Amino acid sequence: MHILGARRPSFATAPERRPSSHSAPSIAPSTRSRRSSHQFVLRDNESIIHPPEPYDPDDKDTQDDPDLKLFAYPFWAPELADVRKAYLIPVAMVTTFMCIVVWLFFGLYWASLFNVSDRAANLSGWIINRDNSTIGNALQDALLAASGNRTVSWSSRDPALYPSPADVMHAVDPNYDTWIVVDIAAGATDALRRAQLSADPAWDPASVVAMYYSDARSYQTYPGMIISPTNAILAAASTRVVRQLAQQTFANNASALAATLRDAPHTLIGALDVRAVNMHPWNNPVAIAPTFVGMIYLLILAFQVTMASFMSRQAIKNHLTFRAYLAMRFCTPAVAYIFISLMVSLINIAFELPYGASFSYGAGFMIWWCLSYTGMLVCGLALESVITIIGPKFIGIFLIFFIISNVSVANYPPEVMNRFFHYAYAMPFYQMRQVYTTILFDTGKHIYILKYFGILWAWMALILLTMPFIVWIDYNRVRHSRLHGDGTAPSH
Numbered sequence: 001m002h003i004l005g006a007r008r009p010s011f012a013t014a015p016e017r018r019p020s021s022h023s024a025p026s027i028a029p030s031t032r033s034r035r036s037s038h039q040f041v042l043r044d045n046e047s048i049i050h051p052p053e054p055y056d057p058d059d060k061d062t063q064d065d066p067d068l069k070l071f072a073y074p075f076w077a078p079e080l081a082d083v084r085k086a087y088l089i090p091v092a093m094v095t096t097f098m099c100i101v102v103w104l105f106f107g108l109y110w111a112s113l114f115n116v117s118d119r120a121a122n123l124s125g126w127i128i129n130r131d132n133s134t135i136g137n138a139l140q141d142a143l144l145a146a147s148g149n150r151t152v153s154w155s156s157r158d159p160a161l162y163p164s165p166a167d168v169m170h171a172v173d174p175n176y177d178t179w180i181v182v183d184i185a186a187g188a189t190d191a192l193r194r195a196q197l198s199a200d201p202a203w204d205p206a207s208v209v210a211m212y213y214s215d216a217r218s219y220q221t222y223p224g225m226i227i228s229p230t231n232a233i234l235a236a237a238s239t240r241v242v243r244q245l246a247q248q249t250f251a252n253n254a255s256a257l258a259a260t261l262r263d264a265p266h267t268l269i270g271a272l273d274v275r276a277v278n279m280h281p282w283n284n285p286v287a288i289a290p291t292f293v294g295m296i297y298l299l300i301l302a303f304q305v306t307m308a309s310f311m312s313r314q315a316i317k318n319h320l321t322f323r324a325y326l327a328m329r330f331c332t333p334a335v336a337y338i339f340i341s342l343m344v345s346l347i348n349i350a351f352e353l354p355y356g357a358s359f360s361y362g363a364g365f366m367i368w369w370c371l372s373y374t375g376m377l378v379c380g381l382a383l384e385s386v387i388t389i390i391g392p393k394f395i396g397i398f399l400i401f402f403i404i405s406n407v408s409v410a411n412y413p414p415e416v417m418n419r420f421f422h423y424a425y426a427m428p429f430y431q432m433r434q435v436y437t438t439i440l441f442d443t444g445k446h447i448y449i450l451k452y453f454g455i456l457w458a459w460m461a462l463i464l465l466t467m468p469f470i471v472w473i474d475y476n477r478v479r480h481s482r483l484h485g486d487g488t489a490p491s492h
Contacts, residue, residue: 101397105404112408112421120225121148122415126181128168130159133189134248135208135241135272142237143182143230151229152179159186165210165277173214173279174445180226181212182234182274189245192271196249197256199263205273209234212277216441218413219282225416231274238272280441286351290344291436292410295429296403298344298372302380303399305336309384310392318482322475326468333380341372358442367449368439371456375432378459385467388474406430431455 065083073080127143129136140156147154162168162183171177185191188208195203211230215222246268250257260267309332317325345368348355355364379402387395409417409424410433417424424430431452438444 109408116416119416121153123152124178125152125154126157126178128183130186131184131188135189136184138241183210195267199260201264203267206275210275214280216280216282216443242271299379302376306383337376345369364439374456381463388470
């Protein structure tokens with residue numbers, strides 16, 4: 001891939017050249033005849049089409065300076081000053097340009113991860129206090145007091161709206177109404193007081209507080225930004241409220257306190273323990289591959305098809321009508337992506353990814369394949385359009401930008417990133433990741449899949465509306481040059 005300082009490839013039938021007087025007559029003519037029998041020659045890189053020919057010291061294509069000896073100089077030899085300069089200047093230009101690219105594009109990804117924990121308050125958490133007594137009020141007050149201080153924003157909800165655990169779980173996932181719910185059992189205070197007084201050895205510390213969440217919704221977000229802070233707040237508040245309750249219960253009953261310490265110490269120490277209900281755990285590490293890095297690979301594979309198509313169509317493009325040329329530009333990658341996306345989908349089976357977690361196994365596979373194909377088609381046709389505008393020299397730079405702008409919003413939910421990154425809701429990788437997660441871990445509503453596909457189809461519609469005009473401008477320019485000019489206009 002050329003970036004700077006490279007000539008555009010010229011695609012024309014190679015003229016038959018006369019053999020040099022210094023060449024062996026029995027070899028040079030046959031070499032030239034074989035060369036002229038090929039369809040076309042890439043002057044910049046003939047090895048793309050042909051194997052390299054034997055070196056000819058009198059061939060101007062292989063030696064620019066006939067006064068230089070072959071294989072005879074160290075790198076810094078004075079005799080190589082001109083050719084060394086021709087080598088180093090483009091390398092220096094590319095290096096400088098890449099340094100600029102680092103600051104232009106790489107910072108986008110770094111910024112997407114910068115201070116995300118400071119924006120945890122943009123995530124919501126609910127408290128359902130069914131106790132409305134000492135324990136329930138103490139835990140509720142502790143969460144509300146910490147709300148927004150590098151933790152989720154907590155709010156209380158009426159228990160009547162969520163009468164059963166199933167209703168609570170439904171609010172967390174698939175409805176996505178909130179990120180986490182702390183549910184305090186009804187009668188918790190009275191139950192613990194009775195257990196302390198009776199020294200009940202059957203007391204279950206995990207029977208009072210339940211914490212509902214769905215880790216697979218965003219496995220990067222939950223552990224550090226939601227679960228750990230919530231556990232720390234509840235642990236500190238539980239210790240205080242149990243001590244307070246014990247002081248009230250045994251204020252004038254020292255003998256009962258001694259009996260409880262002997263027979264049921266867990267009602268006084270560690271009497272409250274949070275029961276974590278992870279409805280959809282991220283329990284398959286292999287899923288990281290297709291839901292993050294795998295999407296980058298899909299884009300790179302689409303890029304390879306784009307470049308192969310660009311190099312291969314030069315011999316035929318000038319002989320096609322515009323309609324045939326446009327159809328070729330669209331149909332070639334569209335067909336190629338069917339098989340590539342199928343292979344990418346099949347490799348997941350080898351590593352036992354659970355296509356059947358949310359749908360039947362076959363349906364999950366087909367949805368995955370369709371999504372991968374749609375994503376490749378969107379990204380690949382976008383590259384097809386852009387290479388027509390900026391040419392092959394700079395398409396690699398656009399690829400870097402396209403990858404970074406997508407992966408920057410594929411890790412954390414947009415709620416915890418700077419508002420600039422809310423463009424995530426329109427990006428292909430974000431839509432693909434949401435559907436992949438739904439298929440593998442049964443997160444979210446199935447109807448949301450149509451929304452995510454719809455956004456990808458909107459990208460497709462935009463590309464299909466603009467690509468014909470982009471291709472026509474380039475096609476018409478080259479056609480006019482070939483018919484009325486010198487026939488040397490570069491084409492993309």
